[in-house]
Amino acid sequence: MSTHTPWRERLLGSLMGQLQLATYLAVFLGFTGASTAGLWLSQRSQFLSGEAELTASASSLETCLLAHNLLTAREGEAASQVHEAKAREIRQELRDHSSVRTTLWIEQSDGQLLLPTAGHLPNDPAMLHLAMAANPQRQEGSTRAISVGGQDYVTLLHRQYPSGLRLWSSAEITSVQRAQGEFLNWMIVIWGSCLVLSLAVVSHLVRRIIRPLQQLSDTSAQLTADTLTTEAVEIANAPVEVTQLARTYNDLVERLAESWNHQRQFVSAVSHELRTPLTIVQGYLHRTLKRGSNLDGVQRQGLGVAEEESLRMGRLINDLLDLSRGDSGQLQVSCKPVSMADTLQEAINLARTTTEREIQLELPDGNEGASLVALADGDRLRQVLLDLIENADKYSPEQAVIRVRLRRAGTKACVEVEDDGIGIPADELEHVFERFRRASNSSQRSGTGLGLSIVKLLVEAMEGEVSVRSELGRGSCFVVQLPLADPAQSIDAETSKP
Incomplete structure (x- = not known):
């Protein structure tokens, strides 16, 4: 069986967790998509800008070469060859239209290259051959990106002429790529910071949205029959x-x-x-x-x-x-000093008139039992004890003994009614004092499910407490605790007896 970790329960098991998760994912995907699209568009824009620069340089060069009739073969001259005088003119034009970042050259049909006139312009033969090797089909207008010796270039075959000459151009974009890398680093930093800030704002907003629902849930959890007329929910600044x-x-x-x-x-x-x-x-x-x-x-x-x-x-x-x-709120209970030993004995005597089962009364040693005087309503206390003894008699096997104990527990008198009956399932102990609730193993015995709720009602009306401990199949023990009377009250109660 799969087990759920606490973080998964918090994240997926609540509305707030699901809202936060959905918003986090939306923010993350939004930032990531926007950043990726921005980087792609930036790179594409730089690539197109480089391509446009190469095209402009090549077009300008082509115009000049055509104007001087340097790209067509002259009469008597082979198409595959360029006259030396014409070659010098072409190299000069290549030099004039090249720059530190941009290089233009002409490839002849036999593979020979016409390069710009040597001077202040760099010519890297490895770059030129790699640029042409990147476009083996010699597709016109095809821009390629290459890298040579740690330098990045964009190359373009501008046009192939009928004379067999091909006009090439390339631009060095290493500095642009470095700027792109710095831009990417800053983008990551900005992206991460904005993401963290956005998640923090989202968390705050989700908690603010969920707060009214949590308030409504807390109010519902505290709703009881006694608070039906007072538990009205007032929510301000809510959706x-x-x-x-x-x-x-x-x-x-x-x-x-x-x-x-x-x-x-x-x-x-x-x-x-x-x-x-x-x-x-x-x-x-x-x-x-x-x-x-x-x-x-x-x-x-x-x-x-x-x-x-x-x-x-x-x-x-x-x-x-x-x-x-x-x-x-009209239940009348008159609490006075009551001798616990005498009241227990009276209750047991009354119970013996309705059952033949043995009922044992266990009192503290010495005079402590006789001196235990509690503040209680004598009639209501006898009713409580009779209900508990009747409950023990109903769920105990024949010949089993019911034990009633009296002891002192701090500032309270404690009465225990214990049986050896069928017991109560552990998961139902907290519900035994609810109205019309009966243990699942008591269905074969008659009853209304009101006895123990009456016991709880009367004991709490006398400012006492009632609890139960039980073991399934081995019996139950109901414990009633009532506040002890002050010694002066006890004396007054004893002296007022006829």
Whole structure:
């Protein structure tokens, strides 16, 4: 399996990285293309300029030679030969039209060369022969570039005359090539500097463009049911598309908030409406079972099942009411100094009325257990403990023991409810306290997925914390931590008892 390096994830795994990469490539290709085209055009321009200079010199020479009838064979003179007197005139004209950089010469049909009259003008035989060798087909108007002894030249066969004479010209372009090299070096420096500057500007602009989207993403990540009415996004100095996206996001959040309010109102209203008739049904079933002496076994069993289901329904309605009150900020919790040992014992006694499983209570040695007094709501704390014990009983095998421990953890009273049940998968631990969330291995057991969310709601309302550690197949341990009461409050609580 291929692995992605962090730089590749940053570059290709985000919109900012992709924008930067695309812009970097566009800038690089643009600069490279423009520089290459500029260099090619510069070289071509210099080549054409040299060719034009050679053509102009050769044309001027040709005009003079034709004017003096030096390119045509005279009567009685072989076409392949040039009379010595005429040769001197031609050499003189070649000298007059040549320069330090430009050399003109005539090739006769027998291969002999007519060169400019010797003087201050240089004549390099190797260059002349190499220039002619570069154009073996003797194509007229064909310009070639050659290099001889570290010097660069441009050569041109201007024309081939009926007399068999060929007019050649060449120009030394070494200084031009050196200037071209310096130009290329400066172009590389300027190109590199402009590229770096452009990439820096592009990076800044991309980050500025992405910043509103990042702000929108951060706001979305912090969005919860409690912040639906407050998480409106305000983005200034953003592109029109991002501003429109922010407005659409705010409209969506507003619709979600409205829907969430309707849902809470519905749950609260339905729960309130169901409590009264359900209480009546529970009372009627209880009285019937207590006073129905004429009921047979089947009828009594059926009524018992109905009573148990009505009690379960009542707990579910109470849970929904607690959730609704918690969402609306109306959950009432009265925290007072509570003896943890006594509250745990009461909760265990109540749990034993609904299960035959052994429940062990482990208290600290000595008087520490009896002296642990926490700030909590006694009724809500018993509800929390009963829910945790019921949860442990539901997911533990038969004959397994549930252990309830009390200990002190710094400035907090710590209660642990441990079982030897099926455990919770490691990747699902962080979701066990969410509403209507159940572990994937608990599908065969009944439940609504509200119990642990109620536990978290009540514990946090008492300014405590709840956590869980679990190992799949070996059980779970839920830990509830509540703040300890001040010694003065503890004394007041003890002395206020009847």
